[in-house]
Amino acid sequence: MPETTDTGPAEPLLEVTDLRKSFVTKRDVFGRAxxxxxxxxxxxxxxxxxxxxxxxxxxxxxxxxxxxLVLRLAEPDAGSVRLLGADxxxxxxxxxxxxxxxxxxxxxxxxxxxxxRMLVGQTxxxxxxxxxxxxxxxxxxxxxxxxxxxxxPAGTAxxxxxxxxxxxxxxxxxxxxxxxxxxxxxxxxxxxxxDVSVQAQVLNLLLDLxxxxxxxxxxxxxxxxxxxxxxxxxxxxxxxEIVESGPGSELFGHPQHPYTKELVSAIPVTRPxxxxxxxxxxxxxxxxxxxxxxxxxxxxxxVLEGDPS
Amino acid sequence: xxxxxxxxxxxxPNVPGRAPLLEVDGLxxxxxxxxxxxxxxxxxxxxxxxxxxxGLVGESGSGKTVTSxxxxxxxxxxxxxxxxxxxxxxxxxxxxxxxxxxxxxxRDIGMIFQEPRRSLNPAFTVGEQIAEIARRHLGLSRxxxxxxxxxxxxxxxxxxxARRAxxxxxxxxxxxxxxxxxxxxxxxxxxxxxxxxxxxxxxxxxxxxxxRLMNELQAEFDLGILFITHDLGVVAEMADDVAVMYAxxxxxxxxxxxxxxxxxxxxxxxxxxxxxxxxxxxxRLRSIxxxxxxxxxxxxxCRFHTRCEHARPGTCDTDPVALADGGxxxxxxxxRSGELHLEGVGVDA
Amino acid sequence: xxxxxxxxxxxxVPVIVLVSLFVFLLLDLLPGDAAVAIAGENAxxxxxxxxxxxxxxxxxxxxxxxxWFTAALHGDLGTSLYTGQSVGGAVAERLPVTASLAVVAxxxxxAVGVPLGALAATRPGSRVDRVVxxxxxxxxxxxxxxxxxVLVVVFAIRLAVLPATGYESIADGGVGVWLSHLLLPAVAVxxxxxxxxxxxxxxxxxxxxxQSYVRTARARxxxxxxxxxxxxxxxxxxxxxxxxxxxxxxxxGAAVTVEFVFAMPGFGSxxxxxxNQRDVPMxxxxxxxxxxxxxxxxxxxxxxxxxxxxxxRAG
Numbered sequence: 001m002p003e004t005t006d007t008g009p010a011e012p013l014l015e016v017t018d019l020r021k022s023f024v025t026k027r028d029v030f031g032r033a034x035x036x037x038x039x040x041x042x043x044x045x046x047x048x049x050x051x052x053x054x055x056x057x058x059x060x061x062x063x064x065x066x067x068x069l070v071l072r073l074a075e076p077d078a079g080s081v082r083l084l085g086a087d088x089x090x091x092x093x094x095x096x097x098x099x100x101x102x103x104x105x106x107x108x109x110x111x112x113x114x115x116x117r118m119l120v121g122q123t124x125x126x127x128x129x130x131x132x133x134x135x136x137x138x139x140x141x142x143x144x145x146x147x148x149x150x151x152x153p154a155g156t157a158x159x160x161x162x163x164x165x166x167x168x169x170x171x172x173x174x175x176x177x178x179x180x181x182x183x184x185x186x187x188x189x190x191x192x193x194x195d196v197s198v199q200a201q202v203l204n205l206l207l208d209l210x211x212x213x214x215x216x217x218x219x220x221x222x223x224x225x226x227x228x229x230x231x232x233x234x235x236x237x238x239x240x241e242i243v244e245s246g247p248g249s250e251l252f253g254h255p256q257h258p259y260t261k262e263l264v265s266a267i268p269v270t271r272p273x274x275x276x277x278x279x280x281x282x283x284x285x286x287x288x289x290x291x292x293x294x295x296x297x298x299x300x301x302x303v304l305e306g307d308p309s
Numbered sequence: 310x311x312x313x314x315x316x317x318x319x320x321x322p323n324v325p326g327r328a329p330l331l332e333v334d335g336l337x338x339x340x341x342x343x344x345x346x347x348x349x350x351x352x353x354x355x356x357x358x359x360x361x362x363x364g365l366v367g368e369s370g371s372g373k374t375v376t377s378x379x380x381x382x383x384x385x386x387x388x389x390x391x392x393x394x395x396x397x398x399x400x401x402x403x404x405x406x407x408x409x410x411x412x413x414x415x416r417d418i419g420m421i422f423q424e425p426r427r428s429l430n431p432a433f434t435v436g437e438q439i440a441e442i443a444r445r446h447l448g449l450s451r452x453x454x455x456x457x458x459x460x461x462x463x464x465x466x467x468x469x470x471a472r473r474a475x476x477x478x479x480x481x482x483x484x485x486x487x488x489x490x491x492x493x494x495x496x497x498x499x500x501x502x503x504x505x506x507x508x509x510x511x512x513x514x515x516x517x518x519x520x521r522l523m524n525e526l527q528a529e530f531d532l533g534i535l536f537i538t539h540d541l542g543v544v545a546e547m548a549d550d551v552a553v554m555y556a557x558x559x560x561x562x563x564x565x566x567x568x569x570x571x572x573x574x575x576x577x578x579x580x581x582x583x584x585x586x587x588x589x590x591x592x593r594l595r596s597i598x599x600x601x602x603x604x605x606x607x608x609x610x611c612r613f614h615t616r617c618e619h620a621r622p623g624t625c626d627t628d629p630v631a632l633a634d635g636g637x638x639x640x641x642x643x644x645r646s647g648e649l650h651l652e653g654v655g656v657d658a
Numbered sequence: 659x660x661x662x663x664x665x666x667x668x669x670x671v672p673v674i675v676l677v678s679l680f681v682f683l684l685l686d687l688l689p690g691d692a693a694v695a696i697a698g699e700n701a702x703x704x705x706x707x708x709x710x711x712x713x714x715x716x717x718x719x720x721x722x723x724x725x726w727f728t729a730a731l732h733g734d735l736g737t738s739l740y741t742g743q744s745v746g747g748a749v750a751e752r753l754p755v756t757a758s759l760a761v762v763a764x765x766x767x768x769a770v771g772v773p774l775g776a777l778a779a780t781r782p783g784s785r786v787d788r789v790v791x792x793x794x795x796x797x798x799x800x801x802x803x804x805x806x807x808v809l810v811v812v813f814a815i816r817l818a819v820l821p822a823t824g825y826e827s828i829a830d831g832g833v834g835v836w837l838s839h840l841l842l843p844a845v846a847v848x849x850x851x852x853x854x855x856x857x858x859x860x861x862x863x864x865x866x867x868x869q870s871y872v873r874t875a876r877a878r879x880x881x882x883x884x885x886x887x888x889x890x891x892x893x894x895x896x897x898x899x900x901x902x903x904x905x906x907x908x909x910x911g912a913a914v915t916v917e918f919v920f921a922m923p924g925f926g927s928x929x930x931x932x933x934n935q936r937d938v939p940m941x942x943x944x945x946x947x948x949x950x951x952x953x954x955x956x957x958x959x960x961x962x963x964x965x966x967x968x969x970x971r972a973g
Contacts, residue, residue: 414877
């Protein structure tokens, strides 16, 4: 568990304890669950104010589910989530709505997360009306201010999402998240769909906003290099569990868990001298590589008997 | 037609006087756009030898995938125009007859794509999909072609190949689908493999295994590989030479280690700089300002000058820049490449 | 696969029951009284009551239905109120005529519709595509009996190359005569189905041709005919088969009217006569058989689905 010594407020921004979630993978003819798969199996972590926790893992590791559970976009089976001192899982609908304003989410595909029929200005202005009650000129001014903050010209407000590139749209999504003045932003693969040269711009914007407003990020990504450069703390997930966590440099420099070791050694390294000469390759080829394991993940599904934990 | 492409054991590259495996020269591609045409690939030139890998690097819209499709002759004939020259073992492909080109694809050139699962036909078993290629090009009987398919699945390390050949694509993981694709691409023992972002959709550990397999098979089959990717880390592991594309044209070409340690084009340097694995943990990442210009909206002069921190008004924004030789095996499209000292990546940075 | 089939068959049973029950109810609600009709206009109330009892029409509806349904399951569809002929026998006599017509029409529709749709899909926006589109719209807009009348006028009356009316079984007249009688009505029935198939094939194939696996097939140097006819078509076939199954009922319906135009002694005229005469057992038998035919068509479509889509088989 990443226990960061926190000199700020006594309580961490986000504290997640033993979070669990399983999904039904098979139903019988009457729609009753026959088999379940554990997506998240007892995940715990804390995220202090103004810091970034990176969650890395491969397909099906459960990292995106954790992000959704934290904001209660999906209901956990067990565990607790404390956000800004509130017990998220026992909140009423109304209180949850109030809390969600302070915890926003941005996704991999900004185009899918923005309403294609709404002007960018309306999209950003919506939370301003709902949360701050801003109207008319005051709202317009705030929209322009937010757009400026994410590096977009004021004219952006009067255009539709399809008129923008992926990088610009992700900026719009960030501006919309900022509109409700959040303390936490859950970023689920926020730059995975962007070009390399644009990725860094978006990440820099997030870093600037963090420095400026003390934002905290739960940064979910499959890209270890990205997480290392961006996050203060890193948690590695595999098969629904955090197998190892710690400061990025420590974790990548001296991985302890076998899975982390495999993951770290699998990252392609942008350095000269990595490419072996043809002669060496030919010699190496006489030793066959290990075949890919036939099953991608160990068997997690189990037959349900009575109540799932 | 008896095609046994196991020739040239040892496959010494760069034999003087022998034509390179793949020679692309002045390749230009235009697409129909409304009533007119828009250029998407502009005067691309490179060569690739047997047993070697050329990394073709670029971001979306750079024209790298279109270049590969043009080499394969796979662009839609009614809405695209290809000019220039593509020679495979000296044979010109650009103005070759359709049937001739069809015979060549799959037999002399294999290709794999970014989304392995969607690249396989969901309605046929993987064995059938590979065997079909052997029947088509090698004239094998049903039985022999099937045996050949099973053998290829075994070659790409699919365990229990004889049984797995009868399975459908949806019964395989993404990584295994890409192995199946590779088996299909290599079943006729081609000389050239074109791999278009073959590991981009795969998990990092699966990617590592796939790259290792490709390296092994390259040595075994003496394959020339045109490896298209946006990932400089993958390039560092896979490519002997690199060609960087930006806005439809080549901006830099160099042997891989030279390119990484001493980039000569600011775009290459920018890409290297913004790669997160180069940077470690930092307060701010280095980045290239602006975004890739859309096809058809390329700036005048050097196409990168609008995003280049070294751009000089009056020099970089006026005339098109030529790809100039600079050192052995190196070319760069930058008027200032001689005077700039761009930062690369050290061996143990 | 077996389980998949068994599931489909089981699901068909309640459909049969419900369809039969529905028709039973509907007939009961119709104005007019079969007993009156059969006993004759001038029958005394006693005679009518007697007829009613003899026919079992005095029993409660559900009881009547149950008696009929259990007998039907044993192959006994009852007896015509008018001719005294067994309903099963009448159906067995007339069904081959309609079945011949439907099968020949179906084959025609597939043989013409699918290739035309495929042709249009490989050349979207071309002249071929537009011609197929217009012809299809025309075929879909014209009712089958209108097409039938036009065909009769042109081929049977003006050109006099094909018979205008009647039907000869293969046993009676041989394949040639059989087919000569079927050709015109089959075209009339097939027009709508063929047009629908062409439209669906075009759409499904266009979609399949844009998929990555088609690019792979091209990159492997497969011949264009194999790329389209094998790789794309097998994937495009699923929605086409669905249309085919859904159209089974329509084909039967079209066959009824077309049979009328060509004066063929088929299932259609049997149904029309039975309704006109309020011959309840006969109507029941006809509806029951039609429902069976449509269900079998859907079952076949489901099986074809399993073949076309391996993912379905596993589930």
